[in-house]
Amino acid sequence: MLAQNLIIYKFPVLYHILEELCLDLNFNILYADNENILNDKLKNLDNYLVITKEEKPNINRQFVLKQTPASVYKLVEKINIEFLKVQFNNQSEVKVKNYIIDLNSREMLLKNTKLRLTEKEINTIIFLSKSNKPVSIDDLQEKVWSYQSDIETHTVETHIYRLRKKILNTFEDNEFIISKKNGYQIK
Structure with a gap:
Protein backbone atom coordinates (compact mmCIF):
# COMPACT_ATOMS: atom_id res chain seq x y z
CA MET A 1 0.00 0.00 0.00
CA LEU A 2 1.25 3.49 -0.81
CA ALA A 3 2.28 5.69 2.07
CA GLN A 4 -0.49 8.04 3.16
CA ASN A 5 0.48 11.71 3.34
CA LEU A 6 -1.44 14.34 5.25
CA ILE A 7 -0.61 17.84 4.05
CA ILE A 8 -1.63 20.48 6.53
CA TYR A 9 -2.21 23.72 4.65
CA LYS A 10 -1.88 27.01 6.56
CA PHE A 11 -2.79 25.43 9.89
CA PRO A 12 0.44 25.50 11.98
CA VAL A 13 -1.17 24.68 15.33
CA LEU A 14 -2.63 21.47 13.97
CA TYR A 15 0.68 20.57 12.33
CA HIS A 16 2.57 20.89 15.63
CA ILE A 17 -0.01 18.84 17.53
CA LEU A 18 0.04 16.00 14.98
CA GLU A 19 3.81 16.17 14.64
CA GLU A 20 4.13 15.34 18.34
CA LEU A 21 1.92 12.30 17.80
CA CYS A 22 3.54 11.20 14.54
CA LEU A 23 4.96 7.95 15.93
CA ASP A 24 1.43 6.78 16.74
CA LEU A 25 -0.10 7.75 13.38
CA ASN A 26 -0.34 5.67 10.22
CA PHE A 27 0.29 8.60 7.86
CA ASN A 28 3.09 11.06 7.12
CA ILE A 29 2.57 14.66 8.15
CA LEU A 30 3.67 17.49 5.85
CA TYR A 31 3.15 21.22 6.11
CA ALA A 32 2.59 23.88 3.47
CA ASP A 33 2.22 27.53 4.35
CA ASN A 34 1.69 28.81 0.82
CA GLU A 35 0.21 27.65 -2.47
CA ASN A 36 3.57 27.16 -4.24
CA ILE A 37 4.86 24.81 -1.55
CA LEU A 38 1.55 22.95 -1.58
CA ASN A 39 1.65 22.50 -5.36
CA ASP A 40 5.26 21.26 -5.20
CA LYS A 41 4.30 18.65 -2.60
CA LEU A 42 1.24 17.52 -4.59
CA LYS A 43 3.31 16.94 -7.75
CA ASN A 44 5.38 14.29 -6.01
CA LEU A 45 2.64 12.46 -4.10
CA ASP A 46 0.06 9.91 -5.22
CA ASN A 47 -1.69 9.15 -1.95
CA TYR A 48 -2.44 12.35 -0.09
CA LEU A 49 -5.08 14.31 1.76
CA VAL A 50 -4.95 18.09 2.25
CA ILE A 51 -6.42 19.42 5.48
CA THR A 52 -7.45 23.08 5.57
CA LYS A 53 -9.45 25.46 7.76
CA GLU A 54 -11.60 26.57 4.84
CA GLU A 55 -12.31 25.10 1.41
CA LYS A 56 -9.79 26.06 -1.26
CA PRO A 57 -10.70 25.89 -4.95
CA ASN A 58 -8.52 23.72 -7.21
CA ILE A 59 -7.34 21.43 -4.42
CA ASN A 60 -8.32 17.78 -4.80
CA ARG A 61 -8.68 15.37 -1.88
CA GLN A 62 -9.39 18.09 0.58
CA PHE A 63 -10.65 17.74 4.14
CA VAL A 64 -11.96 21.00 5.58
CA LEU A 65 -11.74 21.25 9.33
CA LYS A 66 -14.14 24.05 10.18
CA GLN A 67 -14.57 23.15 13.83
CA THR A 68 -11.81 21.50 15.73
CA PRO A 69 -13.08 18.27 17.32
CA ALA A 70 -13.16 17.96 21.09
CA SER A 71 -10.24 15.51 21.10
CA VAL A 72 -7.19 14.82 19.00
CA TYR A 73 -8.23 11.17 18.81
CA LYS A 74 -11.51 12.09 17.12
CA LEU A 75 -9.57 14.23 14.66
CA VAL A 76 -7.19 11.36 13.85
CA GLU A 77 -10.21 9.07 13.42
CA LYS A 78 -11.78 11.54 10.98
CA ILE A 79 -8.51 11.83 9.05
CA ASN A 80 -8.25 8.04 8.80
CA ILE A 81 -11.81 7.86 7.50
CA GLU A 82 -10.96 10.49 4.86
CA PHE A 83 -7.91 8.45 3.81
CA LEU A 84 -10.15 5.38 3.44
CA LYS A 85 -12.46 7.39 1.18
CA VAL A 86 -9.50 8.53 -0.94
CA GLN A 87 -8.21 4.95 -1.17
CA PHE A 88 -11.65 3.63 -2.17
CA ASN A 89 -12.01 6.29 -4.89
CA ASN A 90 -8.49 5.62 -6.20
CA GLN A 91 -9.16 1.90 -6.44
CA SER A 92 -12.43 2.44 -8.25
CA GLU A 93 -10.92 4.34 -11.16
CA VAL A 94 -8.68 2.85 -13.82
CA LYS A 95 -7.03 4.98 -16.48
CA VAL A 96 -6.93 3.45 -19.97
Whole structure:
Protein backbone atom coordinates (compact mmCIF):
# COMPACT_ATOMS: atom_id res chain seq x y z
CA MET A 1 0.00 0.00 0.00
CA LEU A 2 1.25 3.49 -0.81
CA ALA A 3 2.28 5.69 2.07
CA GLN A 4 -0.49 8.04 3.16
CA ASN A 5 0.48 11.71 3.34
CA LEU A 6 -1.44 14.34 5.25
CA ILE A 7 -0.61 17.84 4.05
CA ILE A 8 -1.63 20.48 6.53
CA TYR A 9 -2.21 23.72 4.65
CA LYS A 10 -1.88 27.01 6.56
CA PHE A 11 -2.79 25.43 9.89
CA PRO A 12 0.44 25.50 11.98
CA VAL A 13 -1.17 24.68 15.33
CA LEU A 14 -2.63 21.47 13.97
CA TYR A 15 0.68 20.57 12.33
CA HIS A 16 2.57 20.89 15.63
CA ILE A 17 -0.01 18.84 17.53
CA LEU A 18 0.04 16.00 14.98
CA GLU A 19 3.81 16.17 14.64
CA GLU A 20 4.13 15.34 18.34
CA LEU A 21 1.92 12.30 17.80
CA CYS A 22 3.54 11.20 14.54
CA LEU A 23 4.96 7.95 15.93
CA ASP A 24 1.43 6.78 16.74
CA LEU A 25 -0.10 7.75 13.38
CA ASN A 26 -0.34 5.67 10.22
CA PHE A 27 0.29 8.60 7.86
CA ASN A 28 3.09 11.06 7.12
CA ILE A 29 2.57 14.66 8.15
CA LEU A 30 3.67 17.49 5.85
CA TYR A 31 3.15 21.22 6.11
CA ALA A 32 2.59 23.88 3.47
CA ASP A 33 2.22 27.53 4.35
CA ASN A 34 1.69 28.81 0.82
CA GLU A 35 0.21 27.65 -2.47
CA ASN A 36 3.57 27.16 -4.24
CA ILE A 37 4.86 24.81 -1.55
CA LEU A 38 1.55 22.95 -1.58
CA ASN A 39 1.65 22.50 -5.36
CA ASP A 40 5.26 21.26 -5.20
CA LYS A 41 4.30 18.65 -2.60
CA LEU A 42 1.24 17.52 -4.59
CA LYS A 43 3.31 16.94 -7.75
CA ASN A 44 5.38 14.29 -6.01
CA LEU A 45 2.64 12.46 -4.10
CA ASP A 46 0.06 9.91 -5.22
CA ASN A 47 -1.69 9.15 -1.95
CA TYR A 48 -2.44 12.35 -0.09
CA LEU A 49 -5.08 14.31 1.76
CA VAL A 50 -4.95 18.09 2.25
CA ILE A 51 -6.42 19.42 5.48
CA THR A 52 -7.45 23.08 5.57
CA LYS A 53 -9.45 25.46 7.76
CA GLU A 54 -11.60 26.57 4.84
CA GLU A 55 -12.31 25.10 1.41
CA LYS A 56 -9.79 26.06 -1.26
CA PRO A 57 -10.70 25.89 -4.95
CA ASN A 58 -8.52 23.72 -7.21
CA ILE A 59 -7.34 21.43 -4.42
CA ASN A 60 -8.32 17.78 -4.80
CA ARG A 61 -8.68 15.37 -1.88
CA GLN A 62 -9.39 18.09 0.58
CA PHE A 63 -10.65 17.74 4.14
CA VAL A 64 -11.96 21.00 5.58
CA LEU A 65 -11.74 21.25 9.33
CA LYS A 66 -14.14 24.05 10.18
CA GLN A 67 -14.57 23.15 13.83
CA THR A 68 -11.81 21.50 15.73
CA PRO A 69 -13.08 18.27 17.32
CA ALA A 70 -13.16 17.96 21.09
CA SER A 71 -10.24 15.51 21.10
CA VAL A 72 -7.19 14.82 19.00
CA TYR A 73 -8.23 11.17 18.81
CA LYS A 74 -11.51 12.09 17.12
CA LEU A 75 -9.57 14.23 14.66
CA VAL A 76 -7.19 11.36 13.85
CA GLU A 77 -10.21 9.07 13.42
CA LYS A 78 -11.78 11.54 10.98
CA ILE A 79 -8.51 11.83 9.05
CA ASN A 80 -8.25 8.04 8.80
CA ILE A 81 -11.81 7.86 7.50
CA GLU A 82 -10.96 10.49 4.86
CA PHE A 83 -7.91 8.45 3.81
CA LEU A 84 -10.15 5.38 3.44
CA LYS A 85 -12.46 7.39 1.18
CA VAL A 86 -9.50 8.53 -0.94
CA GLN A 87 -8.21 4.95 -1.17
CA PHE A 88 -11.65 3.63 -2.17
CA ASN A 89 -12.01 6.29 -4.89
CA ASN A 90 -8.49 5.62 -6.20
CA GLN A 91 -9.16 1.90 -6.44
CA SER A 92 -12.43 2.44 -8.25
CA GLU A 93 -10.92 4.34 -11.16
CA VAL A 94 -8.68 2.85 -13.82
CA LYS A 95 -7.03 4.98 -16.48
CA VAL A 96 -6.93 3.45 -19.97
CA LYS A 97 -5.50 5.67 -22.68
CA ASN A 98 -7.25 9.04 -22.22
CA TYR A 99 -10.27 7.46 -20.57
CA ILE A 100 -11.22 6.81 -16.97
CA ILE A 101 -13.02 3.55 -16.24
CA ASP A 102 -15.12 3.92 -13.10
CA LEU A 103 -15.49 0.41 -11.71
CA ASN A 104 -18.19 1.40 -9.20
CA SER A 105 -20.57 3.08 -11.64
CA ARG A 106 -19.46 0.91 -14.60
CA GLU A 107 -18.84 3.92 -16.77
CA MET A 108 -16.18 4.95 -19.22
CA LEU A 109 -15.48 8.68 -19.07
CA LEU A 110 -13.76 11.19 -21.31
CA LYS A 111 -14.11 14.83 -20.31
CA ASN A 112 -17.88 15.31 -19.83
CA THR A 113 -18.96 12.29 -21.85
CA LYS A 114 -19.97 9.02 -20.17
CA LEU A 115 -20.59 5.58 -21.58
CA ARG A 116 -22.33 2.90 -19.53
CA LEU A 117 -20.58 -0.49 -19.74
CA THR A 118 -21.37 -4.03 -18.69
CA GLU A 119 -19.12 -5.85 -16.24
CA LYS A 120 -17.86 -8.09 -19.05
CA GLU A 121 -17.00 -5.03 -21.19
CA ILE A 122 -15.06 -3.50 -18.31
CA ASN A 123 -13.23 -6.78 -17.68
CA THR A 124 -12.36 -7.01 -21.39
CA ILE A 125 -11.02 -3.45 -21.52
CA ILE A 126 -8.95 -3.88 -18.37
CA PHE A 127 -7.57 -7.25 -19.49
CA LEU A 128 -6.61 -5.86 -22.91
CA SER A 129 -5.10 -2.70 -21.45
CA LYS A 130 -2.78 -4.70 -19.17
CA SER A 131 -1.24 -6.60 -22.08
CA ASN A 132 1.69 -5.18 -24.04
CA LYS A 133 0.94 -7.39 -27.04
CA PRO A 134 -2.20 -8.46 -28.88
CA VAL A 135 -4.41 -10.84 -26.89
CA SER A 136 -5.74 -13.86 -28.75
CA ILE A 137 -9.41 -14.75 -28.89
CA ASP A 138 -8.59 -17.99 -27.05
CA ASP A 139 -6.93 -16.06 -24.21
CA LEU A 140 -9.92 -13.71 -23.92
CA GLN A 141 -12.33 -16.67 -23.93
CA GLU A 142 -10.37 -18.37 -21.19
CA LYS A 143 -9.42 -15.38 -18.98
CA VAL A 144 -12.47 -13.09 -19.34
CA TRP A 145 -15.29 -15.50 -20.23
CA SER A 146 -13.90 -18.63 -18.54
CA TYR A 147 -14.57 -20.73 -21.64
CA GLN A 148 -12.27 -23.49 -22.79
CA SER A 149 -10.44 -22.62 -25.98
CA ASP A 150 -11.47 -25.81 -27.78
CA ILE A 151 -15.15 -24.75 -27.76
CA GLU A 152 -16.21 -23.16 -31.06
CA THR A 153 -17.84 -19.83 -30.22
CA HIS A 154 -17.92 -16.29 -31.55
CA THR A 155 -18.70 -14.73 -28.16
CA VAL A 156 -15.46 -12.76 -27.99
CA GLU A 157 -15.70 -11.42 -31.54
CA THR A 158 -19.34 -10.41 -31.01
CA HIS A 159 -18.63 -8.65 -27.71
CA ILE A 160 -15.57 -6.84 -29.10
CA TYR A 161 -17.57 -5.75 -32.16
CA ARG A 162 -20.39 -4.35 -29.97
CA LEU A 163 -17.97 -2.70 -27.55
CA ARG A 164 -16.05 -1.03 -30.38
CA LYS A 165 -19.32 0.19 -31.87
CA LYS A 166 -20.45 1.66 -28.50
CA ILE A 167 -17.12 3.46 -28.10
CA LEU A 168 -17.21 4.73 -31.68
CA ASN A 169 -20.78 6.03 -31.30
CA THR A 170 -20.12 7.73 -27.96
CA PHE A 171 -16.52 8.97 -28.26
CA GLU A 172 -15.94 8.80 -32.03
CA ASP A 173 -12.86 6.70 -31.30
CA ASN A 174 -12.28 4.03 -33.92
CA GLU A 175 -8.80 3.18 -32.59
CA PHE A 176 -9.54 2.24 -28.98
CA ILE A 177 -9.46 -1.53 -29.49
CA ILE A 178 -7.29 -2.48 -32.44
CA SER A 179 -7.65 -5.75 -34.35
CA LYS A 180 -4.39 -7.48 -35.12
CA LYS A 181 -3.93 -10.73 -37.01
CA ASN A 182 -3.16 -12.54 -33.73
CA GLY A 183 -5.77 -10.86 -31.49
CA TYR A 184 -6.99 -7.58 -30.05
CA GLN A 185 -5.01 -4.80 -28.42
CA ILE A 186 -5.38 -1.48 -26.62
CA LYS A 187 -2.31 0.68 -27.12
